[in-house]
Amino acid sequence: QELTFLSKREILLAYKRFSELLPKEERENACSRRVPKSHILTLPELRANPFQHRICHVFSTSEAGDDSMSFDDFLDMLSVFSDSATSDIKSHYAFRIFDFDNDGTLDRKDLEQLVNCLTGQGEESRLSSVEMEQLIQNILEESDIDKDGTINLSEFQHVVSRSPDFASSFKIVL
Numbered sequence: 001q002e003l004t005f006l007s008k009r010e011i012l013l014a015y016k017r018f019s020e021l022l023p024k025e026e027r028e029n030a031c032s033r034r035v036p037k038s039h040i041l042t043l044p045e046l047r048a049n050p051f052q053h054r055i056c057h058v059f060s061t062s063e064a065g066d067d068s069m070s071f072d073d074f075l076d077m078l079s080v081f082s083d084s085a086t087s088d089i090k091s092h093y094a095f096r097i098f099d100f101d102n103d104g105t106l107d108r109k110d111l112e113q114l115v116n117c118l119t120g121q122g123e124e125s126r127l128s129s130v131e132m133e134q135l136i137q138n139i140l141e142e143s144d145i146d147k148d149g150t151i152n153l154s155e156f157q158h159v160v161s162r163s164p165d166f167a168s169s170f171k172i173v174l
Helices: 008-020 024-032 052-059 071-080 087-098 108-119 129-143 153-161
Strands: none
Touching (some): 008 024, 071 087
């Protein structure tokens, strides 16, 4: 409880939800098991999230690189997405989720993937290359304070700090 933004009740509920993702015979030792990414993605809270794969990737500590989650990983994820997590913590993880190439900056490629996740992958919802370029240009003009063509964590946090609904929209409630 001291290591998360979750109450005792929320942690117990999280444990119940986590163990339900495991096969029946493994549920007794849920704390020592890893849940495959495919099972994590069945959670209704993640199923409709356009960043579901990135969320699993960012919170997974799997050495195999399969984005499976331990109970600690699962708790970390729920803690960051809880109402009690600070805006700084939420924005730090949002930045990591949006940094698709994991290079510590949001460049044009990351921003394009971000926009595509938000608008959907269908032909009818996809932006034209001109619209995409204009949108990325607008995002960079608004966010890229040092004008290096990328958005770093502090620039991202500055933009997010001016968005009053960010913290309330960056959440998962079990």
